[in-house]
Amino acid sequence: MSKFIQPDTLKTDKVVPFSGGAGNEVWSMLEACAAGRTEVVRELLGKKPSLSVCSWAYYSPIHFAVKEGHAEIVHMLLEHGADITATGVSWVDTPLQIAKDRGHSGIASMLEEHMERTLHSNTLGDTVAALIRERKESEVIRLIAEHPDAVRSSDERGNTPLHWAVLTRQLKLIDFFIEQGADTEARRADGCQPVHLVMEGDYFYRANRNLPGEAIRNHWFLLGYLIARGARYDLYTAAAVGDTDFLRDSLAQDPGRAVVKDASGRSALYYAAKHGYEHAVKKLLEHGADPNQAEEGAPNGAALYAAAAGNHLSCAKLLLEHGADVNANVESSGNPVFIAMSKGYDEMRDLLYMYGGTVTLASACWMGRMELVGEILAADPSAANSGDDFGPLTLAAGFGQASIVRLLLKYNADLNRPWYVNNHMGYAFRSGAEMVKLLLEHGADPNLTSWLGVSYLHVLASQGNIELAKLLIDRGAEIDAVDDEHCTTPLGWAAKYGQTEMAAFLLERGAKRAPAGVPEWASPIAWASRRGHQSIVEMLR
Numbered sequence: 270m271s272k273f274i275q276p277d278t279l280k281t282d283k284v285v286p287f288s289g290g291a292g293n294e295v296w297s298m299l300e301a302c303a304a305g306r307t308e309v310v311r312e313l314l315g316k317k318p319s320l321s322v323c324s325w326a327y328y329s330p331i332h333f334a335v336k337e338g339h340a341e342i343v344h345m346l347l348e349h350g351a352d353i354t355a356t357g358v359s360w361v362d363t364p365l366q367i368a369k370d371r372g373h374s375g376i377a378s379m380l381e382e383h384m385e386r387t388l389h390s391n392t393l394g395d396t397v398a399a400l401i402r403e404r405k406e407s408e409v410i411r412l413i414a415e416h417p418d419a420v421r422s423s424d425e426r427g428n429t430p431l432h433w434a435v436l437t438r439q440l441k442l443i444d445f446f447i448e449q450g451a452d453t454e455a456r457r458a459d460g461c462q463p464v465h466l467v468m469e470g471d472y473f474y475r476a477n478r479n480l481p482g483e484a485i486r487n488h489w490f491l492l493g494y495l496i497a498r499g500a501r502y503d504l505y506t507a508a509a510v511g512d513t514d515f516l517r518d519s520l521a522q523d524p525g526r527a528v529v530k531d532a533s534g535r536s537a538l539y540y541a542a543k544h545g546y547e548h549a550v551k552k553l554l555e556h557g558a559d560p561n562q563a564e565e566g567a568p569n570g571a572a573l574y575a576a577a578a579g580n581h582l583s584c585a586k587l588l589l590e591h592g593a594d595v596n597a598n599v600e601s602s603g604n605p606v607f608i609a610m611s612k613g614y615d616e617m618r619d620l621l622y623m624y625g626g627t628v629t630l631a632s633a634c635w636m637g638r639m640e641l642v643g644e645i646l647a648a649d650p651s652a653a654n655s656g657d658d659f660g661p662l663t664l665a666a667g668f669g670q671a672s673i674v675r676l677l678l679k680y681n682a683d684l685n686r687p688w689y690v691n692n693h694m695g696y697a698f699r700s701g702a703e704m705v706k707l708l709l710e711h712g713a714d715p716n717l718t719s720w721l722g723v724s725y726l727h728v729l730a731s732q733g734n735i736e737l738a739k740l741l742i743d744r745g746a747e748i749d750a751v752d753d754e755h756c757t758t759p760l761g762w763a764a765k766y767g768q769t770e771m772a773a774f775l776l777e778r779g780a781k782r783a784p785a786g787v788p789e790w791a792s793p794i795a796w797a798s799r800r801g802h803q804s805i806v807e808m809l810r
Contacts, residue, residue, distance in 0.1 A: 279325060289323030295320070295324075302334040303333035307342055322352055332364060335380070343364075343376050343380075344379065352459075354384075354426045360728070370790065389421055394429070401430060404439065421450070427457030431451040454500070459534075463495060492510070507519070508553070511544065536562055538562075541584070542585075547583045554587060560572045566601075566602075576588060577609045580612070631656050631663075685717050689720050715741045726759045730766075731768065738759075756788055756791035757793065760784070761791060766800075
């Protein structure tokens, strides 16, 4: 792989937040899986089995093992609990899809068998899920009648039909599935049960984007409905609704429950703090709940962040008095000071500052707070290059803060540092041509690629953004660059993602239909054919 070089952040024996291990051991696992070093992988897993689910930049060991066709390593990772459903980057496919695309049929069969055995995931589950999302109620009922086992099948992420009925808030289907024997406690790959999707939503299917206007808006009604239909009422749901009586009785029987997380990896303390239930928070803390306990997306605890996000001052004060880490970060969400400040909760912000809270430079850039950015940079000029992909420059560019971008550039913000998931240019695409021009005029390399050889033009091709693609090509972007993720050119990415107008534009600008250095399975026409984009197939012929 062209840029598969150990990131500086992973050159440490200390635990790297959100990676699942110490930097060097995480890198050793990723590199060994990519290179097919079977004995190294076996040794690492023997010492620390949880490395099967470590990651860097949302790439996990099994991603590389599958991609490179190392079947024995794939088998080992699966035995140690590797998650084959997770994809955190928009242009990264699931391991199963990768195996199919690359012709690794044996690995594809292994993954399918594993998904069927552990999640009851199969094509029938995918079909039912699609019908539920399309709100084709009668077709769903007919299909389940013809295939009764489908009520316990799941899609590729482990969502059962009941999960999807909850996500789409269709009461009739919820009733129907339960009557047909659906498990109200069924867990998908990330551990989430239907009740968790009510309380926390879903990253990939968001109610505000996907639900039609006539769907149920009040999710608490849905929680009560599920419990009435047999879902378990436990410490976590009680904390979420402020039932301190239930908490008291439950904890009296077993005080240790206060530190046990639910199937989704969240604590009862988090739920109580998120919804501002002071008495519930107090009761949990009295029984040993730890506000700094690692939980889903929060290696140093999420309760204080949740309280700050809801402006629940009394809960936040209780947590701080019990030693909550005032600067604990939540993945992709900043720290408590940031969320309080961004929402305009001045009293909460002041409380957090009283306990040592700080705002990071990246967060100040995100919010467009020039005065904070200026103060932080004056005190520490090197902060301009702090953070990895999502550092100050990325957030300023992505949120249209042109003045702050210029200030960061005055402090020598690096426009061409290595990137892994996304960076300032990828985020600048959201802000538009003027921001992209600003970065290019100050020295951004139009051909800078990620650690997997993904160029800016590859990304734009997948998005179909012809205006910015033209701008980059005019500035020297290589039109036939080949990446290491999909092993093809920007034209191949346009073909893969069905961007017909982009494909036509790239051909007009001289992109090769059959580029050199591209394997046959990854040629533009092969991608278009596999994904069923017939108009692009005809164009490429």
